[in-house]
Amino acid sequence: MSDKTTAKTDIITNNNDEEHGTTTPITDPASSEDTAESSVVTESEPATVTNTPTAEPVTAQGSTTPESTKEPVSTTTATTSEADTADGDVEPVAPSEPEPIEEEEDDEDEEPQPIGNVVLLTLETSPISDDDLYLFNEGSLFRAYERFGSHLGKLDGVKGAFFAVWAPNAEAVSVIGDFNGWNNQSHPLGMRGSSGVWEGFIPGIRKGTTYKYYIASKFNGYRIDKADPYAICAEVPPNSASIVWDNKYTWHDQEWMANRHTFNNLNGPISVYEMHIGSWMRVPEEGNRYLTYRELAEKLPAYIKEMGFTHVEFMPIMSYPFYGSWGYQCTGYFAPTTRFGSPQDLRYLIDQLHQHGIGVLLDWVPSHFAVDGFGLSYFDGSHLYEHSYPEKGWHPDWQSYIFNYGRHEVVSFLVSSAIYWMDQFHADGLRVDAVASMLYLDYSRGEGQWMRNQYGGNENIEAIWFMRRFNEEIYRQFPDTFTVAEESTSWGMVSRPTYVGGLGFGMKWDMGWMHDTLSYMSRDPIHRKYHHHELTFRMLYAFHENFILPLSHDEVVHGKGSLIGKMPGDLWQKFANLRTLYGYMYAQAAKKMIFMGGEFGQWREWINEESLDWHLLQYDFHSGLQRWVADLNQFYRSEPALYELDFDPAGFEWLDCNDWENSTISLLRKGKTTNDVIIIVCNLTPVVRYDYHVGVPCGGFWREVLNSDATEYRGSGQGNFGGVEALPEPLHGRPFSINVVAPPLGIVFFKNTYQPDPEPEEEEDTTQAAPAPAAHG
Numbered sequence: 001m002s003d004k005t006t007a008k009t010d011i012i013t014n015n016n017d018e019e020h021g022t023t024t025p026i027t028d029p030a031s032s033e034d035t036a037e038s039s040v041v042t043e044s045e046p047a048t049v050t051n052t053p054t055a056e057p058v059t060a061q062g063s064t065t066p067e068s069t070k071e072p073v074s075t076t077t078a079t080t081s082e083a084d085t086a087d088g089d090v091e092p093v094a095p096s097e098p099e100p101i102e103e104e105e106d107d108e109d110e111e112p113q114p115i116g117n118v119v120l121l122t123l124e125t126s127p128i129s130d131d132d133l134y135l136f137n138e139g140s141l142f143r144a145y146e147r148f149g150s151h152l153g154k155l156d157g158v159k160g161a162f163f164a165v166w167a168p169n170a171e172a173v174s175v176i177g178d179f180n181g182w183n184n185q186s187h188p189l190g191m192r193g194s195s196g197v198w199e200g201f202i203p204g205i206r207k208g209t210t211y212k213y214y215i216a217s218k219f220n221g222y223r224i225d226k227a228d229p230y231a232i233c234a235e236v237p238p239n240s241a242s243i244v245w246d247n248k249y250t251w252h253d254q255e256w257m258a259n260r261h262t263f264n265n266l267n268g269p270i271s272v273y274e275m276h277i278g279s280w281m282r283v284p285e286e287g288n289r290y291l292t293y294r295e296l297a298e299k300l301p302a303y304i305k306e307m308g309f310t311h312v313e314f315m316p317i318m319s320y321p322f323y324g325s326w327g328y329q330c331t332g333y334f335a336p337t338t339r340f341g342s343p344q345d346l347r348y349l350i351d352q353l354h355q356h357g358i359g360v361l362l363d364w365v366p367s368h369f370a371v372d373g374f375g376l377s378y379f380d381g382s383h384l385y386e387h388s389y390p391e392k393g394w395h396p397d398w399q400s401y402i403f404n405y406g407r408h409e410v411v412s413f414l415v416s417s418a419i420y421w422m423d424q425f426h427a428d429g430l431r432v433d434a435v436a437s438m439l440y441l442d443y444s445r446g447e448g449q450w451m452r453n454q455y456g457g458n459e460n461i462e463a464i465w466f467m468r469r470f471n472e473e474i475y476r477q478f479p480d481t482f483t484v485a486e487e488s489t490s491w492g493m494v495s496r497p498t499y500v501g502g503l504g505f506g507m508k509w510d511m512g513w514m515h516d517t518l519s520y521m522s523r524d525p526i527h528r529k530y531h532h533h534e535l536t537f538r539m540l541y542a543f544h545e546n547f548i549l550p551l552s553h554d555e556v557v558h559g560k561g562s563l564i565g566k567m568p569g570d571l572w573q574k575f576a577n578l579r580t581l582y583g584y585m586y587a588q589a590a591k592k593m594i595f596m597g598g599e600f601g602q603w604r605e606w607i608n609e610e611s612l613d614w615h616l617l618q619y620d621f622h623s624g625l626q627r628w629v630a631d632l633n634q635f636y637r638s639e640p641a642l643y644e645l646d647f648d649p650a651g652f653e654w655l656d657c658n659d660w661e662n663s664t665i666s667l668l669r670k671g672k673t674t675n676d677v678i679i680i681v682c683n684l685t686p687v688v689r690y691d692y693h694v695g696v697p698c699g700g701f702w703r704e705v706l707n708s709d710a711t712e713y714r715g716s717g718q719g720n721f722g723g724v725e726a727l728p729e730p731l732h733g734r735p736f737s738i739n740v741v742a743p744p745l746g747i748v749f750f751k752n753t754y755q756p757d758p759e760p761e762e763e764e765d766t767t768q769a770a771p772a773p774a775a776h777g
Contacts, residue, residue, distance in 0.1 A: 113159060115179050116203030120190040125155060126199060127162055133195050136166075139408030142473050143423070144416040145334050148197075149230030150244045152207060161205035161244050163189060165228065166409060167380035168196025171218045175202060176225060177211030177241065184214035184225075210241040212374070217381020227331060227374045229385075229413065232424075233343055234319045234335040240374040242335070247424050249347045253354035257426065261480035263310065263359055264428050266506060266546060269643040271633050272361065272593040273309040274552055276326060277317065277340055280596055282611035293345035300349070301356035307599060307626075308633025311359035313431060315553065317346065318365070318417075321372050326553075326608060328433060329400055330365055331375035333417040336425075350426055359428040361484070362421055366414045366470070367434040368400040377401050385410055391451045392460075395437065397444050405438075405462035415470050422478045430474070432505070435487040435494070438463040464503070471504030482506030484548060495546040510547040510590060513538045518555065521581050522566045525663065525685045525745070532660035535684070538588070539654065546647045547590040551598055556606045564601040569745075573686060575601060575621045576715065576745035579628050579708040580682060583747035586632045586642065587667060587680040589652040600626040624714030635706055635749070640671035641678045648672075655679070655695055655732045664742060666694045666732075678705075679750040681742050688718050689742035695732030701725055702738050702750040709743035718743035723750065 123130065128147045135141035151162045163175050174188040179202075189198040198213075212225040227234065231242035251257075262268065278290045281299065291299070304312055316327025319335045327337070336346045350360050369385070371377050376385040386401035387393030393402050404410050421427045437443045442450040442458045453461050474483055485494050485503065488511040496502025520534035556562050567577035578601060585592055597612045600622045604613060616622040636642050645651020655666040663684040670677050679696060683689050696702065703723040709715030724738045731737035742748065 112206060113204040115205065116158075116160070118175070118187045118189060118200040118202055119155060121162075121192075121199050121201060125201075126192065127151065127153075128164055128192065128197065128199065133192070133197065136197075136409055136412050137195075139411035139469075141412045142415045142419050142477075144412050145230055145232070145420050149228050149232065149334070150205075150211065150242070152205070152244065152246055153201075155201045155203070158203045159206075160201055160203040161209070162199070162201050163211075163228075164197055164199040165189070165213050165230075166197050167213070167215055167384070169218050169380040169382040169384070170198065170215045172216040173198040174214045175200070175211055176214045177209055179205060179209050179211070182212075182225075205244055207244055207246060209244040210235060211244065212241050215380050219381045222378075222381035224373065224378075224381075226379060229333070229376055229379070231332060231335050234332050234338060236338050237321045237323070240321065240331075240372070242332075243338075245343060247343070249344050251347070251351055251426065253351050253426060256354035256357070260359070260428060263357070264480055264482055266482065266647065267644050269310055269637045270548070270591040271309050271636060272311045272313050272548070272591070273304055273307065273596065273599075274313045274315070274550075274593055275596040276315045276553065276606075276608060278323065279606070279608045279610060280612060281614065284611070288610070290340060293341040293349040296340070297349040297352040301352050301358060304353070304358050305356050307630045308637060309358070309594075310633075310637065311361055311428065312353060313361040313593070314363065316363045316365055316433075321370060321375075324608065325370070327363065328365055329368075329370035329398070331370050331372055333413070334420050347425060354426065360426070361429040361431055362425075362427045363433055364418060364421070364430040365433045366403060366417070366466075367432075367438050368395045368398055368402050371400055385413070389451060391445070391449060392441065395444075396449075397437075402437075405460070405466040411466055411469065414466065415473055418470055418474060419477065422474065422481060427481070429482045429484060429506070431484040431486065432467075433486055435467070435485040435503075436489050436491070438467065439487070439489070439491055467503050467505075468498045472498055475504070475506075484509065487511075492544075505546075507546045507548050507591060509550045509552075509593075510538070510542075510545075511550070512541075513547070513549050513588075513590075514551065514555065517581070517584070518566060520684075521577055522568065524568045528663045528684050529660045532663065535584075535665060536654075536657045539652070539657070542589055542652070543647060543649050548593055549585050549588060549590045550593045551585070551595060552593065553595045553606060556595060556598070559605070561605055562602050563598045564603060565605075569686070571621065572714075572716075573745060575625055576686075576709070579625060579713060579715070580684065580745055580747045582629060582632060583680075583706070583708050583749075584682055586636050587669065587678075587682070587747070587749070589646050589648075589669070591643075591646060592636070594629070599629040620714050624712065628708060628713040631706065639676065639678060639751075640674050641669045641676045642671075644671035644673060655734070662689060664689060664692070668697070675753050677752055679738070679752075680747065681740055681750075682747040683742035683744065686744045688744050692740050692742045693729075693731055693737050694740060695730070695734035696726055696736045696738050696752070697734050698752060699726040699728065699736045700752055702752045704748060705751045706749035707743065707746065708748075709746035715746065716744060718746065720748070720750075726752075 132141060132147050136144060141147070148164045148166065153162055165173060167173050172188060174184050176182045176184050176187070180186045187202055189200040191198050212227055214225050216223050227240055228242040232247065233243040233245035235241045235243060277296065282288050282290055300312070316330065317336045318327065318330045319332025319337050320327045320330050322329060336343050353360050369376050379385060383393060383404070385403060387404040393404065395402050403414065418430055421430065439460055440458050441453060441460050450458070453459055471483055474481065483505045485505040485508045487494050487508050493500070493502035494508045495505045498504040516534040516537060520528060520531055523531060551563065564574055564578050567574040569577065597606060600617055602613050602616065617626060651670055653668040655668055657665050659665065664682065666679065666681045668677060668679055677697060679694065679702065681692065681694055701723055704720045707719045709718050711717045718741055720741050724740055726736040726738050729737045738750070740748065
């Protein structure tokens with residue numbers, strides 16, 4: 001690394017005193033990290049532009065509309081994405097990473113300094129060293145957000161902001177914004193040698209300043225205004241400018257962070273509540289607006305804790321222009337959406353969840369990005385972030401661009417994005433979206449629409465390399481977190497370490513289980529016996545990966561209906577079926593995930609523009625289902641037999657998986673730190689099974705600990721009067737058996753502490769040795 005000294009630089013102030021329009025889309029409440037008050041975000045009016053000495057027309061958001069551009073510039077994304085541990089200290093710092101830029105305190109009461117001209121930087125004054133550039137170009141600068149983007153600071157004692165952007169095919173780059181009337185001539189940046197990195201320091205820039213980069217390309221007269229790829233804050237859509245911001249926040253989750261290796265341990269209980277922030281709960285009396293991050297912080301942690309979930313997973317909260325994309329078409333990979341508040345407000349929400357003992361997972365989308373003209377696409381007049389070949393760079397399903405994983409600077413960008421959310425927002429894990437689309441070059445493409453790799457296959461080798469690098473770096477720097485792959489194919493070793501040839505993810509969604517089980521449960525019970533394999537097939541592959549069983553948002557959108565709507569039968573049978581589905585899910589060897597609304601049986605398909613139907617909880621069926629899910633979670637978390645060996649065949653045994661005639665299954669779960677054994681009996685017909693015999697490993701009393709047909713869940717009340725005594729009658733390969741009542745469309749859990757027979761003691765040898773023969777002679 002090069003030593004840096006601050007050179008004395010003359011700062012020339014801007015004599016243009018004309019008043020320029022400004023856009024302030026978010027508020028940063030005083031001591032926002034310590035106040036519980038809500039900071040409401042409002043969508044701002046476009047900036048009023050005055051005195052703009054430029055020959056090119058300027059849009060209301062400061063985006064130029066060039067007469068000739070190689071690609072169209074859109075302002076909305078038209079399509080949505082249909083998604084198909086180690087112990088240790090928190091965040092060990094990589095020795096090769098640079099120290100972060102020291103940000104100056106921004107005194108709001110201090111008289112603003114006048115905006116000066118750009119001060120071009122030298123090696124001695126630039127925050128970016130030659131070593132940084134080398135690592136960036138090599139694809140190994142994994143905290144690039146500490147160098148690129150905008151950073152408040154001082155140069156030679158003068159406050160302002162450093163700017164740096166990668167645009168190797170530009171012939172000129174300047175910073176435009178509300179501070180200079182979006183004038184693309186007044187604040188040009190300078191290129192750092194031949195690195196393709198443009199940088200500069202602008203005196204007088206303060207927190208909250210909106211800006212973009214005006215880029216004049218070397219090619220085809222391409223001129224455009226771009227949001228900062230490394231911006232950590234952005235305007236509320238439809239406005240699209242970046243905002244100069246900081247990462248200051250005082251965290252209060254030290255206890256969680258010190259112990260989260262126990263909460264995120266793959267041998268521990270993990271039960272995830274997936275949710276979409278904008279539609280979990282709304283305020284109908286105020287125009288049906290969504291809750292802010294801070295309002296969520298007052299409601300969500302208590303609800304998650306009451307329901308017993310261990311983690312909450314937020315659908316993407318990275319900046320995205322089109323609300324209907326649910327966040328899966330991003331434009332800002334370092335900036336949380338300001339629809340719900342400031343970045344500090346999001347930190348406050350995560351902080352509160354941690355203080356309530358709840359982990360936070362974030363959806364992350366490195367598979368593709370939005371086409372909007374102000375974003376990453378065709379950034380400097382070339383295919384910089386996306387692959388240049390449409391066969392590899394364009395996603396036909398989602399009408400979006402695919403990252404060029406073979407370009408090292410893009411790898412630095414993406415891995416830095418992942419690290420940023422773990423580092424700056426204390427995320428406990430990332431769920432990577434659409435992994436299958438990254439793995440296969442022919443994903444959703446017909447013959448002649450894709451390019452083979454250098455070996456003639458359909459594997460995307462660059463994407464595979466990228467995912468391995470991403471996982472290695474996450475687990476190296478944050479060993480007490482985990483990553484999850486949404487991968488829908490039979491690709492091998494997704495959740496196995498990279499050193500044995502795996503992709504390195506901690507876990508993988510079991511999409512096959514979701515499809516097969518919902519297919520089975522949607523059938524009329526009279527036909528289920530002919531499809532028994534759909535219920536049991538999973539155990540042929542259950543331990544090939546570290547699986548999460550997802551009942552995700554994908555299953556309640558696009559005409560698929562709600563979970564309760566998929567269940568057959570009358571009202572009582574629908575809820576009984578859904579209770580049994582959840583019970584069977586928690587009985588399986590895997591971690592769990594339920595999408596919001598499913599826990600109380602929302603009838604409607606999920607609609608992202610509306611709140612969940614919380615009023616349904618006034619009805620017994622819905623409140624009973626919610627109570628069942630809460631009790632399942634609490635029981636699951638209290639029983640090591642149900643989670644310790646989720647990824648080990650030693651933790652699961654079928655008792656009888658072949659009773660297809662009665663559509664009934666029975667199984668056994670056990671852990672590694674206790675002798676507790678859990679027996680589960682599941683009856684998938686509306687007929688009560690009296691005198692149903694199940695083999696068990698030991699005698700004694702088997703206590704009924706959970707019954708989905710209990711009256712408190714709005715069931716019929718069929719049960720076993722607290723439990724049953726084992727009989728010395730061998731069955732199912734076990735020395736004992738129990739005779740139980742299997743309730744209609746119900747699932748029952750029994751528990752016994754297994755005490756294995758003591759090993760027989762060796763009898764003491766009391767025989768006397770024969771006397772030695774007398775000596776001869």
